[in-house]
Amino acid sequence: MSEQQWTDAAAVDDVPADDVIAVLVGGNEVALYSVEGSVYATDNICTHGHARLCEGFLEGHEIECPLHQGKFDVRNGAPTCAPVTEAIRSYPVKIEGGRVFLSLG
């Protein structure tokens, strides 16, 4: 794998435990999730109805869209419940010095 570019997205403390927030990174809205002490990142806009996942409902590793209750696995963006059929883009995350860095690829 070629060397990854890491972009500073937020402070780790900005992401409440077992919850989701949205941040603007490189002009795109990204949702950051904190689950069991790990941080995950996906695009913030649902692939189905264009709702904002940061307004959704995080249960374990699944984020549920606030509009139509579609679900994604926040670890890899895979769709896990109808109506979503298309994966949402997920981003590699690393934590350094209390900051959340994303590889936007």
Next chain:
Amino acid sequence: MSAEEKTIVIVGAGQAGGWAAQTLRGEGFGGNIVLIGDEAHRPYERPPLSKSVLAGEALPETTRLQKPEAFDALNVDWRPRVSATRIDRSAKQLHLSGGNVVGYDKLILCTGGRARKPGIPGSELPGVFTLRNLDDAAALGAALAPDKRLLVIGGGWIGLEVAATTRRKGLDVTVVEAMQRLCERTVPPEISGYLQRLHVSNGVRVELGTGIERLAQGADGTGLIATLVDGRTLACDVVLAGIGLIANDELAREAGLQCEGGIVVDPQCRSSDPNILAAGDVAVWHCERAGRRMRLESWQNAQEQGIAAARSALGMAVNHQPLPWFWSDQYGINLQIFGMPAPEHHRVVRGDMESDSFVVFFLDAGKVVAALGPNAARDLRFARRLIERGASVDAGQLADLQIPMSKL
């Protein structure tokens, strides 16, 4: 049913039929799937037809269930612009328009419904519309220039959403509703009042407890004149009738299947013929939460019953008893309803009903059985959990904004 030679035929390529096809493949069914649709379109969702698609803010293809390549990958024998004309139950064959016949091992009827037409003089005039499918939305949208006057017959969800969409485009809009309040069939009086205030404050004229007796061409040859039952007249250019849905159950009825304003099915989605299933707007089933047989005309039911019918056709265990869930978008407000609010339920309000975000809970014997509210998706998601758990909740705590919903 896993044998490769089996055939499952789905009649109706709407949301329920589309999800049935998707689910059959998702569950590993390798046989033939024939999908009969009388429209030219691949399966799509209808909610945007009265909102973003009608407003011209979203392209029709954004409503599709699957991307075309994903739909093609399902390897479904899709027959667009074809309708089913007769079921031969003894031969297990379906006759199609154009004369073709297809055999089935299981038949899933997702024939949906059609918009009820206003049975009044003048309802066939140009400029009078109903709204059910993509082509209807395109035709209505083309007629809605900002300088036009729209008359909406029926103060239900379709009518109100079209009123909101068109009012935002600048049209002059009047809603005429025969009952004494808006959405009388689905929401309690205070929510009808909320909806009425919302529309009136956005400049819509709302006429309750009256109806349209006839429509006629305007005297100068342009526009329409609507005569109300009380004798008043109203000049308009476009009329939308949103007065309900008629289930397309003729195919089933003529085949001798039990129908009661739709095809009667059990929680396994089976009709009175176990080889024929039904799902979506056309299906009538016993809703445990409502305590009665009903059709559930909703996006959620079309999806979930379509999925359930497909699994049932494959011999999987299903018990279709969803927690009914419905939403409407009007003037940027998202109103959601979980469960079946009923007049006998005790009501608890969280927040200020004069504001644009609050929740109303409906309690039965101390348990939350339904909840609704505008712009409260997150709180309602927690409310849904309370309903699903059947938990007893203190009414004072529900109303207390100092206690987050997540802690209840």
